Amino acid sequence: MKQKRDRLNDESRLSRFTTHVVLIFASFLAFGPFVWMFLTSIKTYEETIQIPMKFLPEIPQWVNFSIVSDKLNFPQLYLNTILVTIMMIVGQILIVTICAYAFDRLNFPGKNVLFMGMLALMMVPGQIFIIPRFKLMVNLGLTNTLVGLVLPGLFNIFGVFLMRQFFSTLPRELDEAARIDGCSYFRTYWNVLLPLVKPGLTTLAILGMLNTWKDLMWPLINNSQADKMTLAAGLAMLIGEHTTYYEQVMAGGVIAVLPLIVLFVIFQRQFVQGIAHSGIKG
Incomplete structure (x- = not known):
């Protein structure tokens, strides 16, 4: 019995050790690019292209x-990005739900x-729709907006x-109870069901x-005016035709991702619960 218990303890320690090694390696893969971006942002141009x-x-x-702050108007880029993000989140929640x-x-x-046809569109590369979308924005007069x-x-x-x-x-009894109380389809959706799917929202x-x-791609295509660009599109302006100062690009990247990190x-x-809920089973 003691030998069996010792063997189980050894297997448990080995399993924990293996798990920790895998997690440390995964953390390095996830956090490593951010460390490299920050270190590159405080190098000279010669150090960024040095080999080795x-x-x-x-x-x-x-x-x-x-x-970088002198080259790019970060307050305006931040404002544009925040406004676009808020409008996108609110609009998607209303339409998608x-x-x-x-x-x-x-x-x-x-x-x-x-519904199945709509899901099939998920297998179509989004780049196919870029030209029709742009033509639609031109016809609506919504370019550079x-x-x-x-x-x-x-x-x-x-x-x-x-x-x-x-x-x-959610149980169907909630819909039936709402209908008995005189709720319309919209009131059932808005007052009864929507508050119960807050994790999904x-x-x-x-x-x-x-x-x-x-x-990056759509803001670069639709907006060409500097005062209408988002952060990702603004950072792309740092990429030169002949020479790119990588230290400045990385410095801009650090400034751009700081709000997300905070x-x-x-x-x-x-964040963790939200990403975990994205794999919910029906």
């Missing part, structure tokens, strides 16, 4: 942050076919699928914020 690569700078070049409620709770002809950055992304197919999974976990908001904050530290639990 130099990990630590000889003398920290904090002036790189001042140079209504669509998800309809697909889960309402019965109408072709519902399943339409913040609305033009938000409008094409308001309908999120994955968001509809995700919120439909959350709605499907948190997940949708987090994913929407991350995708909007880091989006938000993650403050709302770490909500």
Whole structure:
């Protein structure tokens, strides 16, 4: 019995050791790029292109942050990015949740076919829709506007699928009780069901914020005026045609990701729970 218990303890210690090694390696892969970005941001240009690569700078070049701040109007870029992110999150929550409620709770002809066809679009590369979207924005006169950055992304197919999974976990008796009390379909959705899927709303908001904050291609295509650019598009302006000062690009990247890092530290639990809920089973 003692030998068996000792063997189980050894296996348990080995399992914990292996788990810790894997977690440390995964943490290094996740955190390593941020460390490299920060260290590169305080190097000289010569150190950034030196071969073999130099990990630590000889003398920290904090002036790189001042140079980037002079080149880019960060307050305006931050304001544009925050406004676009807020409009995207609010718009997606309203549109996506209504669509998800309809697909889960309402019965109408072709519902399943339409839903499966919509899911099939997730397998189509998004780049295919860039030209039609841009032509639509031109016809609507929404180029070089913040609305033009938000409008094409308001309908999120994955968001509809995700919120439909959350709605499907709620009992149908709630709808029946609401109908008995005289609630319309919209009041049932807004006053009864929507407050019960707050974890799903948190997940949708987090994913929407991350995708909007880091989006580069669409802001570069739709907006060409500097005062209408977001952070990602503004940082792309630091990439030169012939020469790129990588230390300045990395300094701008540090400035751009600081708010997200602060938000993650403050709302770490909500971030983890939100990402975990994105894998909810129906």
